[in-house]
Amino acid sequence: MNRLSRATLAIAAALTVSHSLAATRGGTLVFGRYADSLFLDPVLNDANLDIWILTNLYDTLLQPTADGKRVQPGLASRYAVSADGKTMTLTLRSGIKFADGSPITAADVKWSLDRARNPDNGAWNGLISSIDSVAASGNTVTLSLKRPDPSLPSALATFNTGIMPQKLFAAAPGANDAAKAKAFAEKPIGSGPFVLSEWKRGSYMVLKRNPYYWKLGDDKKPLPYLDTLRFEIIPDDSTRILKLQAGEIQGAEFIPLSRVAELKADPKINMVLFPSTKVNDIIMNNRPKLKDGSDNPLSDVRVRQALNYAVDRNALIQLVTFGTGKPMKSFMSSGTPLFDASQKGFTYDPEKAKALLKAAGFANGIDVTSMATSGSADDQALLTALQQMWGAVGVRLKIEQLDAATKTARYRANDFQMRTGAWTDDIADPSEITGYYAVKGETEAAHTGFSDPTIEKLFVQSQQETDKTKRAALYKQIQTLYTAASPTIYLFETPYAVALLKSVKGFNQIPLGNNIFERTSIEK
Amino acid sequence: MHSSYVIRRLLQIIPLFLAVMVLVFLLVHLIPGDPVSTLLGDRATPDIVARANRELGLDKPLIVQFGLFVNQVLHGNLGESINLKVPVLRLIADRLPITLFLTVYAALLGVLMAVPLAVLAAVRRNTWVDAVIRAVFQVGLSLPVFYVALQLLTLLGARLGWFPIGGYGETFGDHLYHLFLPALTLGLNLAAVLVRTLRSAVIEVLTAEYVEFARAKGMSARVILSRHVLRNALISTVTLLGLNIGALIGGAVITETVFAIPGVGRLMVDAIFGRDYPVIQGLTLTFAVLVSLVFLVTDLVHARLDPRAELT
Numbered sequence: 001m002n003r004l005s006r007a008t009l010a011i012a013a014a015l016t017v018s019h020s021l022a023a024t025r026g027g028t029l030v031f032g033r034y035a036d037s038l039f040l041d042p043v044l045n046d047a048n049l050d051i052w053i054l055t056n057l058y059d060t061l062l063q064p065t066a067d068g069k070r071v072q073p074g075l076a077s078r079y080a081v082s083a084d085g086k087t088m089t090l091t092l093r094s095g096i097k098f099a100d101g102s103p104i105t106a107a108d109v110k111w112s113l114d115r116a117r118n119p120d121n122g123a124w125n126g127l128i129s130s131i132d133s134v135a136a137s138g139n140t141v142t143l144s145l146k147r148p149d150p151s152l153p154s155a156l157a158t159f160n161t162g163i164m165p166q167k168l169f170a171a172a173p174g175a176n177d178a179a180k181a182k183a184f185a186e187k188p189i190g191s192g193p194f195v196l197s198e199w200k201r202g203s204y205m206v207l208k209r210n211p212y213y214w215k216l217g218d219d220k221k222p223l224p225y226l227d228t229l230r231f232e233i234i235p236d237d238s239t240r241i242l243k244l245q246a247g248e249i250q251g252a253e254f255i256p257l258s259r260v261a262e263l264k265a266d267p268k269i270n271m272v273l274f275p276s277t278k279v280n281d282i283i284m285n286n287r288p289k290l291k292d293g294s295d296n297p298l299s300d301v302r303v304r305q306a307l308n309y310a311v312d313r314n315a316l317i318q319l320v321t322f323g324t325g326k327p328m329k330s331f332m333s334s335g336t337p338l339f340d341a342s343q344k345g346f347t348y349d350p351e352k353a354k355a356l357l358k359a360a361g362f363a364n365g366i367d368v369t370s371m372a373t374s375g376s377a378d379d380q381a382l383l384t385a386l387q388q389m390w391g392a393v394g395v396r397l398k399i400e401q402l403d404a405a406t407k408t409a410r411y412r413a414n415d416f417q418m419r420t421g422a423w424t425d426d427i428a429d430p431s432e433i434t435g436y437y438a439v440k441g442e443t444e445a446a447h448t449g450f451s452d453p454t455i456e457k458l459f460v461q462s463q464q465e466t467d468k469t470k471r472a473a474l475y476k477q478i479q480t481l482y483t484a485a486s487p488t489i490y491l492f493e494t495p496y497a498v499a500l501l502k503s504v505k506g507f508n509q510i511p512l513g514n515n516i517f518e519r520t521s522i523e524k
Numbered sequence: 525m526h527s528s529y530v531i532r533r534l535l536q537i538i539p540l541f542l543a544v545m546v547l548v549f550l551l552v553h554l555i556p557g558d559p560v561s562t563l564l565g566d567r568a569t570p571d572i573v574a575r576a577n578r579e580l581g582l583d584k585p586l587i588v589q590f591g592l593f594v595n596q597v598l599h600g601n602l603g604e605s606i607n608l609k610v611p612v613l614r615l616i617a618d619r620l621p622i623t624l625f626l627t628v629y630a631a632l633l634g635v636l637m638a639v640p641l642a643v644l645a646a647v648r649r650n651t652w653v654d655a656v657i658r659a660v661f662q663v664g665l666s667l668p669v670f671y672v673a674l675q676l677l678t679l680l681g682a683r684l685g686w687f688p689i690g691g692y693g694e695t696f697g698d699h700l701y702h703l704f705l706p707a708l709t710l711g712l713n714l715a716a717v718l719v720r721t722l723r724s725a726v727i728e729v730l731t732a733e734y735v736e737f738a739r740a741k742g743m744s745a746r747v748i749l750s751r752h753v754l755r756n757a758l759i760s761t762v763t764l765l766g767l768n769i770g771a772l773i774g775g776a777v778i779t780e781t782v783f784a785i786p787g788v789g790r791l792m793v794d795a796i797f798g799r800d801y802p803v804i805q806g807l808t809l810t811f812a813v814l815v816s817l818v819f820l821v822t823d824l825v826h827a828r829l830d831p832r833a834e835l836t
Contacts, residue, residue, distance in 0.1 A: 035794075038563075038607050046564050120575070123568045178579075182609050201608065201618065202786035202794075203692075234690055234784040238674055242682045243689045243784075405557025405799045412561050412573075442569035 022219055023506060023521035028228040032240040032252040036202050036233045040185040042162035043115055044122045044178070048513060051159050051426065055514040056207060056229070058162030058190035061090055061109065061141075062153055064428045068277065068511035069337045071157045071428060075104060075191065075214075076141070079156075085148025085466045090156075092139040097212035098165045099195035106136035111166040113143075115177070124160040126435075127427060128152065148464045150471055154337075154429040159514075165189055193224040193518035205231040215518060225506070225521040241499070244269065250504050250522065253515075255497040256377075257322045263499050270502050273324055273495035274509040277333045277425040277433075280325075282307075282370065282386075282489035283411070284418050287449040291415040297366045298417065304486035306356035308346040310393045311386065317492050320381045325492035330479040331437050333493045335511040338430045338475040345483065345490055353393040365394025370418035371410060374401040379420045382491070411447050421446070421488070425512055430475055434459060438482050450487035533823060537816045544812040545597070545805075549590050552804050558582065559606045559799040580606060582801075593805060602806035607798045612806035615791060620810065622692055623780070623787035626703050626710070627772050631765060633711030638718035639761065643749065645719065646726035657719065665716035669775050673709045673782040680705060690784035706783040710775050714768055718761060725760045729753045759829045766822025770815050 037050045042058050045051065063074040076090040096104045115121060117128045130149035135142040145152070155161060168189055174180035188196055193215070194207035207229040215223045232249055234240040240252045241259060245266065255263060255271070263271040284307075288299040297303050313327040326334075329345035357365065370386075372379040387397045402410065410416050425433055435441055439459045440451040455478050462474040483490075496509045506519040560576040561568070568576075577583045581592065596603055602612035645657040664672070681689040693702040729735060730753060738748050777789035788807055795803035 039609050046568075123564050123572050126569075185609070200786070201610075201615070202790060232691070232784070233786065235790070236782045236784065239677065239690050239782055239784055242677055246682050246685065246689055248689055403557070404797060405562045406555070407557075408561050409557040442571065 027522045030230045030249040032234045032249045034254040041181045056194045057192045062157040071153045086145045088143040090141045099210040110134045110136040112163045127155040151429040151431045158427045224518040251500045270500045277335045277511045280491045283421040300360045302356040302360040306353040309349045310353035312348045325494045328490035340476040369398040448487045548808040603802035619788045629707035630710035634714030638715040642719045642722035661716040661719045706779045725757045729756045769818045
């Protein structure tokens with residue numbers, strides 16, 4: 001190689017590096033979604049379809065980190081918790097504005113938090129139920145707490161505590177909060193990186209960059225890099241992928257795991273598997289009697305353990321997730337904060353399963369029925385595989401296919417023996433999933449009817465334990481006890497599969513599901 | 525055509541609507557699963573579900589809910605979507621034109637394909653031409669709509685790049701271009717039904733005595749075809765087309781999903797999965813009105829083409 005070409009190469013390399021440092025500004029990213037949002041209010045909304053858009057429109061005082069495990073400053077540049085753990089003081093950034101240019105005040109924050117914690121509003125107020133009162137003064141917001149709450153910083157980084165403009169909301173037509181929310185949600189104004197500009201329901205949604213966004217990019221100018229973010233609603237998986245391959249859209253979410261390998265091989269496409277907090281399991285009814293009065297063998301812990309030992313998770317991961325999943329070791333995902341890495345979960349041990357069934361008095365095996373969501377290829381593949389695995393130890397599985405609404409109605413009424421289930425955390429804290437899966441609470445531990453007095457006690461303690469090490473120890477104990485009691489069947493964790501054109505840079509989906517477009521750019 | 529016939533046919537529609545309202549209301553409320561649980565999902569506590577049900581009036585006895593529903597409809601109000609929190613009328617007004625566009629487009633393509641091919645098959649009956657036409661459409665009839673849709677998308681959309689993959693565009697020309705593949709999908713299915721019936725109808729007319737007579741008089745084959753055969757064959761086509769409009773709307777549900785078209789078909793599927801009662805009820809009523817209108821028009825056209833129809 002001569003000197004000249006070497007120099008050319010060096011310059012070219014330098015240019016590539018500087019190019020990759022400075023993201024391209026401007027342009028439109030078209031992103032294919034599998035379904036449209038329903039209702040864009042951060043407090044009254046419920047579905048992931050809303051949440052994953054809301055986080056682009058509204059900003060929170062704190063934000064989850066990119067790994068979804070901790071929090072970082074958001075609209076509040078810092079926060080401090082008093083020594084007794086019962087007061088939290090947050091300092092708002094100065095000069096921050098909503099997308100219409102009006103300033104964000106401490107009064108807006110107080111009003112937003114008061115609205116979010118009102119028990120009459122939506123399903124999420126429980127996340128900040130430890131707040132007793134909110135005071136606002138200058139750029140300081142002070143939260144007085146009923147008890148020390150280690151999960152509060154994470155709650156202040158969760159969508160339902162998004163800060164909204166009080167004056168604009170109050171000016172929306174409507175007699176009460178619910179009516180105003182409907183009107184405001186048609187044209188929401190927040191302080192997130194984007195602002196809703198057009199929404200044709202069921203078809204597309206256009207978000208424009210918020211010119212007043214406070215965060216700066218690598219070029220020291222305000223984020224986001226994109227001018228426009230356009231969401232196209234394409235419910236059919238195959239069509240979404242075809243559109244991406246044809247270059248009509250630049251990104252597509254919810255790629256079926258069966259298509260991942262094929263898209264990875266496509267030179268134009270960047271097939272990304274983002275770590276998630278999603279766990280896939282079988283939820284069992286643990287009660288001695290089923291709703292119809294018949295005896296339930298699943299009330300015996302040995303039977304539940306046997307079923308867990310009789311699952312070949314690695315085979316399921318190949319069959320159902322096409323090699324993209326990993327075995328569950330605890331009821332919470334390995335991406336959930338305070339997941340205990342020393343948890344063993346269950347090994348595949350059919351002999352042990354047979355022995356446990358025999359010990360429980362079921363030497364001739366048992367009959368069980370599981371509800372599946374009709375039309376779900378994953379449920380079908382999963383339960384058919386389980387039928388084989390369990391059949392080998394004498395468990396005869398019957399599959400009952402139901403549409404999602406019927407299935408939900410049945411398990412909410414505790415009228416089921418087993419069902420396929422899945423969970424994704426909304427908050428960077430283990431308390432949400434633990435409250436739902438492991439303690440009696442209002443949902444009777446995911447409707448299993450399971451309850452363990454020690455877990456109940458440990459959970460209450462963990463909810464006010466501010467010492468991180470001690471709290472981790474409590475969660476370790478909860479996870480160990482839960483696995484031993486086996487109220488559910490551990491299956492696998494699955495990633496979020498998002499396919500992007502290679503020209504798309506800087507997109508991130510965090511383990512809580514939030515799509516982060518603020519640093520996304522399209523390279524020319 | 526007598527106006528009393530038209531009036532009689534119009535009046536028949538009223539009891540039909542009443543029956544549809546009662547049936548739909550009962551059916552959607554009797555299937556398990558309620559909108560609130562579906563919407564709130566796993567995380568909602570029984571308290572929250574109960575409160576939401578109270579706010580939406582879903583805790584009231586069925587008969588009271590039905591009374592409120594009928595009262596609303598009589599006032600020209602179809603209620604508000606539980607899941608989307610916008611008026612049902614607005615949702616339907618936004619999306620119905622798209623589905624109607626697609627349906628009419630598909631019907632046109634279907635007829636344009638079916639009529640000439642059916643006549644050709646009939647005129648050349650029992651030759652290889654006839655065999656090919658019948659075989660192609662027989663295959664078309666047995667293939668599921670979503671399969672045909674995906675194949676057309678893959679070949680004409682992704683591979684050859686002649687048509688956009690999904691969506692429906694902004695302007696009229698855009699609509700024609702974007703909706704061509706979905707309309708073709710539905711049109712092929714419709715044509716398959718039409719060709720079979722139309723071919724036998726044409727054969728029947730061709731062998732009828734009056735056609736033999738016309739031929740004997742020395743009338744040209746072209747005149748016989750246009751004056752006698754087509755006119756009579758059209759009677760059965762119109763009836764069949766009318767009967768199949770309902771099926772077209774049904775087919776639109778799948779086509780709209782595959783081609784990402786935001787029509788009422790997809791709205792209905794989403795509403796059923798979400799148990800969004802007001803949307804299901806509003807859409808069913810709309811469909812009932814549409815199908816009744818199509819049947820009415822079909823009957824009137826039929827009566828025009830064949831005056832004997834008024835007597836039945």
